[in-house]
Amino acid sequence: MTQAPFKSPASYEAALEELEQLVGRIESGQLPLEQLLAGYQRGAELLAFCRDKLQAVEQQVKVLDEGVLKPWTQE
Template identity: 65%
Template sequence: MSSVHSSPEPGRTPATYEDALTELERLVAAMEGGQLPLDQLLQSYRRGAELLSFCRGRLEAVEQQVKVLEDGQLKPFAAS
């Protein structure tokens, strides 16, 4: 029985937030499985950190673009 693990691709920027999130979820599942060799585990951790940073950056960029109408004026969106 062969198991296929997609190896992380450090430095490759995801095309979209959703792509990054999907790759991050795959990495977490593989890491939680406890079957990765130590070197691949470390590589996956580093890639996960890159993906997390990408996702946070995209969310912050979107948050800056979202505006709410308050008393007839556009104001920056404030997360509750």
């Protein structure tokens, strides 16, 4: 049984929401083994997507702050 490749999330927020829902289904303990495996694979892809997005934003912040991250203070 060949499975179609997973669709990329539209945004970081969409990926995070899908990941949270997926974790809930997995933790319920009600999924068959094949669905657990597919869920784990999708979760790994979503996690990598989120990490990549966060790293990209971190790099942009470093550039904006001229390479020096400044502590955030609420004024």
